[in-house]
Amino acid sequence: MxxxxxxxxxxxxxxxxxxxxxxxxxxxxxxxxxxxxxxxxxxxxxxxxxxxxxxxxxxxxxxxxxxxxxxxxxxxxxxxxxxxxxxxxxxxxxxxxxxxxxxxxxxxxxxxxxxxxxxxxxxxxxxxxxxxxxxxxxxxxxxxxxxxxxxxxxxxxxxxxxxxxxxxxxxxxxxxxxxxxxxxxxxxxxxxxxxxxxxxxxxxxxxxxxxxxxxxxxxxxxxxxxxxxxxxxxxxxxxxxxxxxxGRDNNGFIEAYRTDGADVILVAMGSVAGTIKDAVDDLRNTGKNVGLVKIRCYRPFPYEEIWEAVKDANVLGVMDANISMGSEGAVGLDLKAKMISKPEAPMVIDFIAGLGGREINSKTIAKLVDRAEQVYSSGIVMPEADWVDLNASILP
Amino acid sequence: MKLTTGAVVKGGTSLNYKTGNWRDQRPIIEQELCKKCGICKDVCPDDSVKVTDDQYEIDYDFCKGCGICAHECTSDAIKMVHEEK
CATH class of the missing domain: 3.40.50.970 (Thiamin diphosphate (ThDP)-binding fold, Pyr/PP domains)
Structure with missing residues (x-):
């Protein structure tokens, strides 16, 4: 029992x-x-x-x-x-x-x-x-x-x-x-x-x-x-x-949440996945085709499992709670490295989000999905990662 | 040679691993100048100075050519020469 x-x-x-x-x-x-x-x-x-x-x-x-x-x-x-x-x-x-x-x-x-x-x-x-x-x-x-x-x-x-x-x-x-x-x-x-x-x-x-x-x-x-x-x-x-x-879920390398038919898929790790799931439900109710891939096992990197879940999407928004200074976030880099050889791969946008406990809520997620759609429809790949909610006005 | 997982090997096997090929400088003992004081043997960090037939000799299988023996020798009986490879 x-x-x-x-x-x-x-x-x-x-x-x-x-x-x-x-x-x-x-x-x-x-x-x-x-x-x-x-x-x-x-x-x-x-x-x-x-x-x-x-x-x-x-x-x-x-x-x-x-x-x-x-x-x-x-x-x-x-x-x-x-x-x-x-x-x-x-x-x-x-x-x-x-x-x-x-x-x-x-x-x-x-x-x-x-x-x-x-x-x-x-x-x-x-x-x-x-x-x-x-x-x-x-x-x-x-x-x-x-x-x-x-x-x-x-x-x-x-x-x-x-x-x-x-x-x-x-x-x-x-x-x-x-x-x-x-x-x-x-x-x-x-x-x-x-x-x-x-x-x-x-x-x-x-x-x-x-x-x-x-x-x-x-x-x-x-x-x-x-x-x-x-x-x-x-x-x-x-x-x-x-x-x-x-007796709980399949505990695989990733969890694909409402990725079927999703145009925009967010990729994230950790507790933020819970927030994203709620936001995905809300966005789906408003007619947006959004999903989430939660990476559970990060090393070894489950590229094949992620690919299966995201291959039909237009754009991936990777939420990195880390930054490789002078480059981009680690998960974004992992995905881009693997996808660059696939011409049919979705566009990958790297978001640096939540550093030092910066809040990520449903509104943040909705904003990121909008941003991902906007970048995708512009057809121009972003030259670097997007720092979410960065307050540029207070930079030294 | 097959590798072992985690490079786990039997202990106490350093004598099987000859380090002489690391040597760039080769110590040569000039026996006629040697006073057999034993300082070279004492200071050698690799225990590569041996006494055979009452004569001090370098064990070139293990000597890495650091030159401490030549530096410490009070009779200037050890000189370092370039190792030809």
């Missing part, structure tokens, strides 16, 4: 992690992630969760603890945000290279400077090339479900990579929602104990990430890329298993 609770997004994640029976949890506080590791600390202190809870002095150490624990054959977990995730970055590249599986919740928050604690995706996007599998979630329920999947995906012998579940700070971590839980016995059957082929053992010493010269380095990097691309069917299978467990 499933259990239903109304609780904070952070608590939902902590419950999912607890159900996965981690051996090692490292923790270092940073908003808006802190409630997750606090909840886990409470579970350990109360004896509800039998794990080694390690308080560290920096996020660099928090990630290093996970790497060491995974090498020792332990299931391990932490959460972080913003500057904390950036401080982990060196360790995360190394961990992906050493093929050490663990799970991190990347609670999205803007990056300093200037300092800002509100949500955007710049922090986790900055780690997209590290070799992490990345998911972005829309709701607390999706966060719960994907954390169950995350450990199994990370530990799959054909994948063996860190997995980051990205979750909008405050909007999800500090919102109370109805969350349906899976019974512990069912999780235990779904997720067997972590038993890697290689683990640290003084009786049989081994080296991880041993030296690689120019004659083999490319092959090692290609092996990580291959684990992601060829891992897609495995990820899909695990997501389907979670669906069977939860």
């Amino acid at each position: 499933n259990n239903i609770k109304v609780l904070e997004g952070s608590e939902a994640v902590a419950w999912a992690v607890k159900a996965c029976r981690p051996h090692v949890i490292s923790s270092f506080p940073i908003s808006p992630q802190t409630h997750i590791v606090e909840a886990l600390a409470r579970m350990v202190a109360n004896g509800e969760l039998n794990a080694e809870y390690i308080r560290v002095e920096s996020e660099f150490s928090a990630a290093s603890v996970l790497a060491g624990a995974a090498a020792a054959g332990s299931r391990s977990y932490t959460a972080s945000s913003s500057q904390g995730l950036l401080l982990m970055s060196e360790v995360l590249y190394a961990s992906a290279g050493m093929r050490l599986p663990f799970v991190i919740t990347g609670v999205n928050r803007s990056i300093s400077a200037p300092i800002n604690i509100q949500v955007d995706h710049q922090d986790t996007m900055s780690l997209r090339d590290a070799g992490l599998i990345q998911f972005y979630v829309e709701s607390c329920q999706e966060a719960y479900d994907l954390h169950l999947a995350a450990f199994k995906i990370a530990e799959d012998p054909n994948i063996m990579l860190p997995v980051m579940v990205c979750m909008d700070g405050w909007v999800l971590t500090h919102s109370y929602e109805r969350v349906e839980f899976v019974d512990q016995e069912a999780v235990d059957i779904f997720l067997p104990p972590f038993k890697p082929e290689h683990y640290l053992d003084p009786k049989n010493p081994k080296t991880w990430g041993s030296y690689a010269e120019s004659d083999v380095m490319m092959e090692f990097k290609y092996a990580i890329h291959k684990a992601m691309t060829e891992g897609k069917p495995l990820i899909k299978e695990i997501l389907n298993e979670v669906s069977e467990l939860t």
Whole structure:
């Protein structure tokens, strides 16, 4: 029997992690992630969760603890945000290279400077090339479900990579929602104990990430890329298993919302997808053929799935909550790169929207759809990304 | 050679990996000047100075040619020459 609770997004994640029976949890506080590791600390202190809870002095150490624990054959977990995730970055590249599986919740928050604690995706996007599998979630329920999947995906012998579940700070971590839980016995059957082929053992010493010269380095990097691309069917299978467990949607790489017959399709990740769905419903009622593609799994990039959903549209409006300074937003660039070789592809417009917690509401969405239609009918491809609601009059 | 996932290999295998081909400068010990004080052996970061038949010799399989031995030698008995490859 499933259990239903109304609780904070952070608590939902902590419950999912607890159900996965981690051996090692490292923790270092940073908003808006802190409630997750606090909840886990409470579970350990109360004896509800039998794990080694390690308080560290920096996020660099928090990630290093996970790497060491995974090498020792332990299931391990932490959460972080913003500057904390950036401080982990060196360790995360190394961990992906050493093929050490663990799970991190990347609670999205803007990056300093200037300092800002509100949500955007710049922090986790900055780690997209590290070799992490990345998911972005829309709701607390999706966060719960994907954390169950995350450990199994990370530990799959054909994948063996860190997995980051990205979750909008405050909007999800500090919102109370109805969350349906899976019974512990069912999780235990779904997720067997972590038993890697290689683990640290003084009786049989081994080296991880041993030296690689120019004659083999490319092959090692290609092996990580291959684990992601060829891992897609495995990820899909695990997501389907979670669906069977939860009885909720198909949990695929993307969610195509009212894309059939849509002329304009917005592409987005994270909690903004909920707002967009409402706006799409309103716009459809006014006769506009609008849809949404929500990207759930960002790395590996689900290009084929996106293409199937958008190929008949006129124009795509990509909403990037990040910016590659001097260029455009990451998701827009991904899509443009893949579509440029297809002459029949829809026009792609990149919107930089919601940086530092800038509000995106139904009116914003309606405006973007109008803008996309306008650019499409002008037939002139925009030379650069459109910064949504940028107040140019106050620029220094 | 097949690569392993994550470059995981057996530990304690550095002797199998010869680093001599990194060398650009080759240390040459002039035995008639050598006073056998052992400073070169002490300072070598790669433990590539060996004593054989009461004579100090460079292990060219592992010497990377850093030149510390030549710099520290009090008898100027070690000179560095360009490594011909």
